[in-house]
Amino acid sequence: MIEFDKYGFPRASGIFETIKTVDGKVVSLNRHMRRAVDSARELGIGLPDEESIRKEIVQVITDNPHSVGRLRICFGNNLFHLTHDAYEERTEPARVNFFSETVTGSQHKLFPYDYRFSIIEAARDEGFEDSILFNSKNEITETAVANIVLMIEDQWITPPITAGLLPGVVRGIAIEECAVKVRPIHISEIPDVQSAFLLSSLRIAQPISHIGDMKVKIGEASLALQAEINAHSQAVSVG
Structure with missing residues (x-):
């Protein structure tokens, strides 16, 4: 058993x-x-x-x-x-903070998953939904349970797998089908973020409204990217 x-x-x-x-x-x-x-x-x-x-x-x-x-x-x-x-759909934008420690990510979706859930629980204790993680170079990687896409200088970007993160399914769709670019993102660039999303297989594309105390815009560009990702994430019959 x-x-x-x-x-x-x-x-x-x-x-x-x-x-x-x-x-x-x-x-x-x-x-x-x-x-x-x-x-x-x-x-x-x-x-x-x-x-x-x-x-x-x-x-x-x-x-x-x-x-x-x-x-x-x-x-x-x-x-x-x-x-x-x-599964209860998330209808509200996400509030995220930064996790306080460097986290080494994995390219494999592994269990036990306790450590990632402990990060979520710590974030919720502080009034946030999730926490942004960073590596030893102070480069953004992902969140505890999602990939992340940021708009900086009018360009949607997401960190590379080499930064230490899971190659998420929806992340792949965003890159291959929705013109999201891949490049390292240093934590010093956070003040330049114009819009942001969490990407995961359950959320699909959830807008971010706050990174810590910083308010993040959810405008036409965000709604357009969300609609495009959703359009490429259709459910199909298995049998």
Whole structure:
């Protein structure tokens, strides 16, 4: 029998994918599976065959139907576990702060995930939704549970993977389909931020209203980018 931690992850180690569902359809499943396959290959984790994974996804969604859901798939050595829970859409912009310590990121979506959740909990204790992380060069990387896109000098930009961050699925869409550029972003550039977004598989594209005490504009450019990312993040049938 599998034991679980307080965040719903198996008490083991491995990789996972968190995926949004809408009316039983799954958003960007193929991109998520490509990332999982790449990580599993690099980390030496055996995965079930694709047909088995898809059958299990259909089954867990059928058994636990939600109009908007959070599908979580965990893979590990001798471990394959899925859950499908209700997800409440975020309708308000995010308030984020800076985490107080340097964080070394990973290009793999790994569990246990306790440390990342502890960052979220600390941010919420201070009245924020998430915290921006930075590396040893004082370059912005990501947040505890999302990638980040900033507008600086009228250009949408996001940090490179080499800065130490997860290659998020929605981040990939923003770069490949929405002309978001990639370059290092030093924390000293924060005062120059005109607009900003959190990108994740559940939020898709959530505008940021505040970075610490600094108010961030949510204007036409933000709404246009959000609409474009949403248009490229459509849910499709698995079966």
